[in-house]
Amino acid sequence: MAASAYKHYDEIAEHYEEDYLSDPYWRLYHDITWLNIKKHLPKDKKSIIADIGGGTGFWSRKLAKLGYNVVCIDISENMLNVGRKKARKEGLQKKILFAYGDVKDLKDQKANSFGFVLCEGDPVSYCGNEGRAVSELARIAEPGAKVIVSVDNFYSVIRAALNVKMLGILPNIIKTHRSNLYGKMPQYNFTVEELKGLFKKNKLDVISIIGKPVFAHKHLFRDCPEYATDKKLYNQLLDLEMKFNSEPSLVSAGGHLEVVAKKL
Ligand SMILES: C[S@@+](CC[C@H](N)C(=O)[O-])C[C@H]1O[C@@H](n2cnc3c(N)ncnc32)[C@H](O)[C@@H]1O
Numbered sequence: 001m002a003a004s005a006y007k008h009y010d011e012i013a014e015h016y017e018e019d020y021l022s023d024p025y026w027r028l029y030h031d032i033t034w035l036n037i038k039k040h041l042p043k044d045k046k047s048i049i050a051d052i053g054g055g056t057g058f059w060s061r062k063l064a065k066l067g068y069n070v071v072c073i074d075i076s077e078n079m080l081n082v083g084r085k086k087a088r089k090e091g092l093q094k095k096i097l098f099a100y101g102d103v104k105d106l107k108d109q110k111a112n113s114f115g116f117v118l119c120e121g122d123p124v125s126y127c128g129n130e131g132r133a134v135s136e137l138a139r140i141a142e143p144g145a146k147v148i149v150s151v152d153n154f155y156s157v158i159r160a161a162l163n164v165k166m167l168g169i170l171p172n173i174i175k176t177h178r179s180n181l182y183g184k185m186p187q188y189n190f191t192v193e194e195l196k197g198l199f200k201k202n203k204l205d206v207i208s209i210i211g212k213p214v215f216a217h218k219h220l221f222r223d224c225p226e227y228a229t230d231k232k233l234y235n236q237l238l239d240l241e242m243k244f245n246s247e248p249s250l251v252s253a254g255g256h257l258e259v260v261a262k263k264l
Pocket of ligand 1: 005006009052053054055056057058059073074075076079101102103104119120121122123126127
């Protein structure tokens with residue numbers, strides 16, 4: 001399963017960040033993510049951060065700019081190469097080590113060695129063995145370190161299938177939680193309860209789960225482009241997302257789910 005994920009990201013590596021950030025929906029998603037990450041960063045800037053499935057190092061560079069040293073690990077060599085170039089351009093090459101690795105088998109990383117573990121943009125959903133992936137993320141974290149993981153949401157993929165009138169694939173998605181909606185790579189779609197169970201099993205104490213985003217859907221920016229162009233409106237939307245995105249009754253409405261946990 002991981003094979004098609006790395007192929008897809010190898011193909012889009014050169015324009016991956018630019019494509020995402022030119023779309024207002026994904027800009028909002030990234031702003032929510034960054035605000036959530038910043039709440040949980042270690043106070044000690046000497047802590048080493050693992051950015052697993054870190055791709056082109058979008059988050060690694062932000063973390064390096066705050067003073068942390070980061071190890072950015074990904075299964076796509078092209079994503080890593082673009083990441084190396086971007087880090088060099090920003091003078092961050094000494095702060096970020098880019099290395100090949102698979103989230104479900106981080107054999108080159110020692111147990112209990114990172115003060116913060118990040119896994120953004122669904123590598124756990126793409127890797128084909130989500131149980132192994134979460135146990136690896138838990139293994140490399142120091143006791144007491146925070147682990148933040150973003151994954152695909154079961155209810156959101158049902159909504160996506162309805163939007164493109166692919167009702168025929170719904171029974172299989174509902175049965176297996178696995179989908180391959182756009183034919184690019186298979187993904188595992190989680191419910192909040194499944195995530196909580198998997199984290200607990202790996203001795204990761206769940207602190208919060210948020211939906212990203214819970215109110216804004218892609219059509220909001222199509223129907224009301226002012227949300228993207230008017231800074232005041234955009235900030236009001238972002239504030240609302242941050243105020244309610246961990247409400248238990250709203251989390252499952254999120255486009256994606258993000259767990260924050262602490263290694264016991
Ligand atoms: C949506 S991108 C997210 C990249 C980065 N974390 C970010 O948020 O900008 C998903 C990344 O997961 C990586 N990936 C997919 N399967 C993986 C695996 N089994 N192990 C490590 N990385 C994987 C892809 O190569 C890609 O770089």
